[in-house]
Amino acid sequence: MTASLFIFFVLAALAVLGAVSLILQRHPIHSALSLIVVMVALAGLYLLMGAEFVAAVQIIVYGGAIMVLFVFVIMLLNAGEEERTNFSKLATYAGIPLAVATAGLIAAAIVRSSSGTLSTAGASGALTSTRTLSMLLFKDFVYPFELTSFLILVAILGAIVLAQREN
Amino acid sequence: MVPTTYYLLLSAILFGLGIVAFVFKRNIITIFMAIELMLNAVNLAFVAFSSAFGKGDGEVFVLFVIVVAAAEAAVGLGIIILTARNRRSLNVERVDLLKL
Amino acid sequence: MPILENLWIIPLLPLLGSAVNGLFGSKWPNKLVNWVALGSTGLSFACAIEAVREFLRYYAMEHRAFTKPFFDWIIAGSFRAGFDLQMDQLTVVMVLVVTGVGFLIHIYSTGYMAHEGGYYRFFSYLNLFMFFMLILVLAANYVLLFVGWEGVGLCSYLLIGFYFLKKSAADAGKKAFIVNRIGDFGFMLGMFLLFRTFHTLDFTAVFNQVGLLPRDALGQFGTLTIASLLLFMGATGKSAQIPLYVWLPDAMEGPTPVSALIHAATMVTAGVYVVARSQILYAHAPTAMFVVAIIGCATAFFAATIGLVQSDIKKVLAYSTVSQLGYMFLACGVGAFGAGIFHLMTHAFFKALLFLSAGSVIHAIGGEQDMWRMGGLWSKIKVTAYSMLAGTIAIAGFPPFAGFFSKDAILFAAFNYENNGKLLYGIGLLAAVLTSFYMFRLMWLTFGGKPRFDEHHVHVHESPKNMTVPLIILAVLSLVGGWFALPAFWGGPNYFAEFLGPVFGGGELTGEEAHRLELILSGVAVLAATVGLVVAWRIYGKEVKQPKLEGFYKVLYNKYYVDEFYQAAVVGPLVWLSRNVLWKVVDVGVIDGTVNAVAHGAAAVGDTVRRTQSGNARSYAVWVLIGAIVVFAIIFWPIFYPVVSVGVR
Numbered sequence: 001m002t003a004s005l006f007i008f009f010v011l012a013a014l015a016v017l018g019a020v021s022l023i024l025q026r027h028p029i030h031s032a033l034s035l036i037v038v039m040v041a042l043a044g045l046y047l048l049m050g051a052e053f054v055a056a057v058q059i060i061v062y063g064g065a066i067m068v069l070f071v072f073v074i075m076l077l078n079a080g081e082e083e084r085t086n087f088s089k090l091a092t093y094a095g096i097p098l099a100v101a102t103a104g105l106i107a108a109a110i111v112r113s114s115s116g117t118l119s120t121a122g123a124s125g126a127l128t129s130t131r132t133l134s135m136l137l138f139k140d141f142v143y144p145f146e147l148t149s150f151l152i153l154v155a156i157l158g159a160i161v162l163a164q165r166e167n
Numbered sequence: 168m169v170p171t172t173y174y175l176l177l178s179a180i181l182f183g184l185g186i187v188a189f190v191f192k193r194n195i196i197t198i199f200m201a202i203e204l205m206l207n208a209v210n211l212a213f214v215a216f217s218s219a220f221g222k223g224d225g226e227v228f229v230l231f232v233i234v235v236a237a238a239e240a241a242v243g244l245g246i247i248i249l250t251a252r253n254r255r256s257l258n259v260e261r262v263d264l265l266k267l
Numbered sequence: 268m269p270i271l272e273n274l275w276i277i278p279l280l281p282l283l284g285s286a287v288n289g290l291f292g293s294k295w296p297n298k299l300v301n302w303v304a305l306g307s308t309g310l311s312f313a314c315a316i317e318a319v320r321e322f323l324r325y326y327a328m329e330h331r332a333f334t335k336p337f338f339d340w341i342i343a344g345s346f347r348a349g350f351d352l353q354m355d356q357l358t359v360v361m362v363l364v365v366t367g368v369g370f371l372i373h374i375y376s377t378g379y380m381a382h383e384g385g386y387y388r389f390f391s392y393l394n395l396f397m398f399f400m401l402i403l404v405l406a407a408n409y410v411l412l413f414v415g416w417e418g419v420g421l422c423s424y425l426l427i428g429f430y431f432l433k434k435s436a437a438d439a440g441k442k443a444f445i446v447n448r449i450g451d452f453g454f455m456l457g458m459f460l461l462f463r464t465f466h467t468l469d470f471t472a473v474f475n476q477v478g479l480l481p482r483d484a485l486g487q488f489g490t491l492t493i494a495s496l497l498l499f500m501g502a503t504g505k506s507a508q509i510p511l512y513v514w515l516p517d518a519m520e521g522p523t524p525v526s527a528l529i530h531a532a533t534m535v536t537a538g539v540y541v542v543a544r545s546q547i548l549y550a551h552a553p554t555a556m557f558v559v560a561i562i563g564c565a566t567a568f569f570a571a572t573i574g575l576v577q578s579d580i581k582k583v584l585a586y587s588t589v590s591q592l593g594y595m596f597l598a599c600g601v602g603a604f605g606a607g608i609f610h611l612m613t614h615a616f617f618k619a620l621l622f623l624s625a626g627s628v629i630h631a632i633g634g635e636q637d638m639w640r641m642g643g644l645w646s647k648i649k650v651t652a653y654s655m656l657a658g659t660i661a662i663a664g665f666p667p668f669a670g671f672f673s674k675d676a677i678l679f680a681a682f683n684y685e686n687n688g689k690l691l692y693g694i695g696l697l698a699a700v701l702t703s704f705y706m707f708r709l710m711w712l713t714f715g716g717k718p719r720f721d722e723h724h725v726h727v728h729e730s731p732k733n734m735t736v737p738l739i740i741l742a743v744l745s746l747v748g749g750w751f752a753l754p755a756f757w758g759g760p761n762y763f764a765e766f767l768g769p770v771f772g773g774g775e776l777t778g779e780e781a782h783r784l785e786l787i788l789s790g791v792a793v794l795a796a797t798v799g800l801v802v803a804w805r806i807y808g809k810e811v812k813q814p815k816l817e818g819f820y821k822v823l824y825n826k827y828y829v830d831e832f833y834q835a836a837v838v839g840p841l842v843w844l845s846r847n848v849l850w851k852v853v854d855v856g857v858i859d860g861t862v863n864a865v866a867h868g869a870a871a872v873g874d875t876v877r878r879t880q881s882g883n884a885r886s887y888a889v890w891v892l893i894g895a896i897v898v899f900a901i902i903f904w905p906i907f908y909p910v911v912s913v914g915v916r
Binding site: 008015016019020022028039045046048050051053054062070073074076077079083085086091095096100103104106110125128132133137151154156159163 | 204230238248
């Protein structure tokens, strides 16, 4: 058991626990905090893989902006504990089996194809420099980059329109 | 070093948990958070591939996913606020105006 | 030879008349309708005469029948049925009878139908009938003949049901058509068999091939015998023989000119014409000929017995027609086709005369048809009375009227027939006695004694000229029509038989012995007619009342209950089958059921799928998930079951 493997299992367990907690908590604020735990664990995993920039962005944007937004909305709407309604029989009985099926299908596919060069390579801890990333982002992927900036503009406009008071 | 397969399996597990949360939770905001969880699982898979291939393309894609998730969260939560104000409830099962 | 080259003009003229009257006649005055109808029929008659003249010249040079194809109607593989018309000696007789008697009856109808509604419709149908009948007799192949055959059946239906508002008339029209159809079924099967055997249906081609084949033996049911019997089945329907005669008495619901033209002179003779035309076929099938003879003889006797007691004047004449048609078939059955056609011609004259006279009587006393309510008319409607007397004498078979010669020829041929000929002769002779009896009964009941109707309410008047002139002409024809055979009586030639010789191949017995036998048999025939006359005079010559309906009289009066038997045995079960099986089970259950089940199925599917639209977001999420799983499965399929690529050898 190498060090990286050990760290991996710790962080993975943390992530899974956080996800399970998200499901089991009754109050949405607790679910939000669980999600933050998951995101931090994932950021750790990114660091383990050498994606330092992505890890930083994960914490700053996801954890610092998006989750804060969630918390603000929960506070704004005064969300309470969940109601225990259960109108959909389909969701109740078919939910878990289907989720297991999906995850199982993907897992099986992953395991099946693990005889290729991909798995033997393994995720190295080699650092991906920010320089490499920016070269890719602004040279090879400049069009998607511009489009995403456009997307953000649209989102801002949308949020403003939605938040307007009824005149 | 950690085999790529482990990261991918973790991604699959997180994705499955996200689906479970999506199907079983009744609070709109919690459902939204489950979507974020699923997106994160996918991000993990991308970074794992990027690291295994040694190229940075996967990480660039992750950046885009994060940006899109942010935009989506902003607009989505705006809609949730409006809907919640309208229906006076955060229970997704109460929003059933399309019922036949 | 202008007309002969364009034989189609003979049927076309009445067709034009029918179309013009049918399309435009409803707004026209009667006179205009008359011009069109009489003009077209008269012109057709004139063209027929001219065609006959040209044919005689043609025959003198070519010594064969004249056939001309006009256009190809059906071409299917190697089979060709064309619109081909022909003229030979048999056609000469038929076409002259049809157009001539038809023209006279058209003239009569202008008077008889003068006050009826639907005047133009009547003449349109009548002309249409002429068209189809002429197609029938001029056709050069079985297919075109069948077109005419069906067409006259249609016109019969239209004309019998002319007073369509009267239920009995409409029913009679239906009955005629349906019973005919049963016969037509046999006719068609016969045609199919002929086609299968000879691969053609042209008369000349078929008859040439038949001539080369050996005869079927008596009792053997070879192809030719079966084909002949099937064609005869059609003839029994069209010509009202046993067992398909039941429509003819009911057909008296139609106007009297219709009864005269269609059900006496022309349509009902179509069956005899077909048998005569197919003479070679029958000559090769002695079993079939025997069957024809037996049925003809039996019908002649059977119908005569029914006619003895009927009280409706037209019904008596109807059964008389059935009986006389039986004689014609008897003639064909024993091989005397010429005699059969001779009787056809003379019968056309005197039966048309009798029907038209009866119509004149009915017209005179204001619509009454029951003989028990007539009487004492002799002095009041002299022309009608004398005409009817002429017809009666002719049909009874007294010389020198036409019926004597033709009936005598038939009985003589029957006597000499090798297969039970004497028995057939005996029954035929008995039928002749009955014929004479019921005809003279009709005369005395109608014209004799004191009037049995209310003279104050009914004003008896003679018919107008356009009705009496055709009567006179037909009376003259009933007298002289048989004189073709007169010279045969003192050893000279029988012109009629000689004329038809090329068609039927001669074969009538000649020689001194035969001649003496014929004279003896003629005497016996006259004796038989006299017996009938005397008995009728004894019973009906004085005042008489209608007897009570009981015992055998009742059976005869009710036509041996044959109609009731058919109703119970055939019609009833068919209707039951139609109602309970075909309608309730097949139509409602299966067909409607299937369609309804499809609709219900669609509705049920919709009902089930509707449940997915619950409005519940969570269930929608689950459906999306299911879709996602399917997509994953499709994408990951090659990973699980990689396609093994076979190496190229």
